[in-house]
Amino acid sequence: MLIEFSVSNFLSFNEKETFSMVAGKARKYSQRIYNDKKSKLTKCKVIFGANASGKSNLVYAFQFIQKMILDGFPRGFSNKYYRLHPENKNMPSNFEIKILSGSKIFSYGFSVILATGSIIKEYLYENINSDVQKVLFERDTTNEKFSVGQYFKRQDVIEKLNNYGEDSANDVETLFLSIINKNKGKMFVDFPDLKVLRNIFEWFATRLNISFPESILTGYPYFTDSNLDEIADILSALGTGISELKIVEVPIELIKKKIPDNIFNQIVSDLEKANVRIHNDNHGSHPRVMVRSYKEFYTFEIDSDNKVTITTIEFSHENKDVYFDLNEESDGTARLLDLIEIFFKISDNRIFVIDEIDRCLHPAMTVKIIELFLEMAKKRDAQLIITTHESRLLASDILRNDEICFVSKNVQGASVMNPLEKYQLRADKKVYAALFDGTIDAIPIFDEVRLNSLLDK
Template sequence: MLIDFKLSNFLSYNEEQSLSMQASKIRKNSERLHICNQYANNIKLTKCCTIYGANASGKSNIVSSFSFARKFIINGFPSGYTNKYFRLADNKDIPSHFSFDLLINESIFRYEFSVSLSKNVILSEKLSEKVKDLSILLFERDLISDSFTVGEYFKKQQSIDKLTMYGNDSLFDKLTLFLTIINRSNAKMFSENPELIILLNIYNWFAHSLKIREPSLLSSNKPIFTEDNLPLISKIMRLLGTGITSIHLINVSTEYVKNALPADFYESIIDKLHKSNTKALIRSNYTEPTITASSTNEYYMFKIDRNNKIHISTIEFQHENNMTNFGLIEESDGTMRILNLLEILLDNDNCTFIIDELDRSLHPKLTTEFMKMYLSLAANKDTQLILTGHESRIVAEELLRNDEINFIIKNPNGASIMNPIEQFNLRSDKSTYKALFDGDIKEISPKIDTSEIETSINYHSVT
């Protein structure tokens, strides 16, 4: 689970800003908190974080920062980020820093790295365990001084020797994080050195537990639209008033899908399937490897069988008990959005989901009903949801704890500033909705001068 995320000098964020999932002392809806008392860590975590703010305040940039870090950790330095530092100041040569505090198997770890975006190089990287006020180092990599240090966390000499070898070799690669390097095809190393599995667990949180829902094409090893799930999903869609009465999987040709998807994306899926099948075939309980490709208006489920033959299916819909089938692209934007969000409700893997503009294309009532369902289900699992949006009904209906609400503003220099609503110490009898949206807290109210706008329009019309 995510505890805290910090970033600096990235997009509209200049000095370090923090997004925290740590719960305060308020008692409201305490049943849906995750409480960790093990290993001397007394910590309570929320399972929801909402981020409000005016247009262009920096909400989407928080999502982009998570996305950048995830891509970096999984695939190496992403392309296209050389000018993504904070450009409203002379920050070109200032490091961009990213830090994650994570709860892994009820222990707290901090993983952090610094990069020079303008030069496309890694500057430093560090992983440590947090126990009360102590910081226990796992490894530290400094590419400025070309040094790699294995910390006191590891006790076995074999583990220390392995890390030292990989760490020293990594000093020649300024585009790939050590966490990425150590997890490349090292299954045997982890089985022979169980003490090192923590490095795999940290990597897997980013690769598999951190799920960022963006309009772009995404791939996943976990299909949602399976034959087992379709009756339930069809029922949910009907109860939500979409008009959909049934959903079906239909086969599509590889040639059709190959033409529909970007070539490199398609080839990467096929390559992963073949590699997964090689491993699956030597197991006693063989299961066909599956990968899904999905976006706002596309969904394909890829399977590979024992003979290495690829099978691809997609979903089609029937409405109002009519037997006519409709493709996903023929459905409304709202229906597509609901289907995209259903994974959060159905997921049982305790993931951290990040969604930009939850309310996009959704009726306000659907948005609040989705939140009610999520928050109710969250009491029984450790899924987390971080979302941005403008839908104020979520706050007006008192669905959230105050420590689940954040507001972003821009300071006079154009930098985005994260404001947890808790810092304003609202009175217990004060409506959070009124404070946020009726101007009670002037610092976070959008400054809109309608009279000046009207005057300017009238002047322009006259001239």
């Protein structure tokens, strides 16, 4: 689970800003709080803010740290530093994330000079308590130093980690967490103490799911024959009019007309490679790839004979004899399909970060989705982090105070994170009222004099 995420010198964030899922002392809706001996965490955080306040930039920061670990520097990274201060171009951008993995708390972070694409520091610690940390590894590429800390006890494990670490001491382009997890399967078998590094990597690869308005969460993995009735039931109960779903096969020739040859060939090549790996590991499943464009998606699946089959999903409404493609459904229905995954058991132990969750949704639908997740959170340990403009979430009083956060710009134009607790509202003060009376600086500020002058012209 996510505990905290800190970022500085990235997009609209200048000084270090920390986003926290740590729960407060409130007793309201306490049954949906994760609570063990080490951590007390919220399972939902709703981020409000005016247009251009920096809400989406926080989501981009989550995406950046994930992409750096999984794929290296993402496209367009070199100008992502805080550009309102020109001197920041040559200053480090810092990212640190604190997570609960198993029964332990870990802090992982790195510093990079974005303008030059250079990693300068990287570290991984276990947090014993607020004052004590155990070092797993530290890397300083400026001084070409790598060190293993006191977390590992066996000398052969320390030597093995040092061997890889020393080779990467001057690698400014690739994170060590990435290096140690690429094609090292045998190493984790031979040195099981090092599996902690695999667990941290897998947290970013499979637990952290990030979605922007134009994207989906994790590629519709829940769309299987066994789930179709449940999906249809949820969509019907949410008032979409959908009564039934079915998976249908699509001719390959039709898909080739819609997808560029290089992408189609890459998908097939990846499936064939996955088939080899599954065959070697004696797994019975068939590799699948989800391909998505606006209001269209297809599942590519390959069997043991390397035969590729492509399927999609169709919908029926009141008349169950008539089916419609996804591109014939409303934008709102398509958006629901992007979000509905958070309700399934597959969401357990995952962290969903969703930008503009309310896009294409009726305000009442947005509130209902959050209500349903909060009810589900009593039984599951998924976390939902969203940005939204939907103030009815505050009016409905379904959120705890520690589940509400605001992003605003300071006088220098930098984004600042403001948990609701920071405003110290009176006990009788409603959050919704405070949002619109100026107590909370999270709505647009209009220059009425100038606007009237422009209208007069």
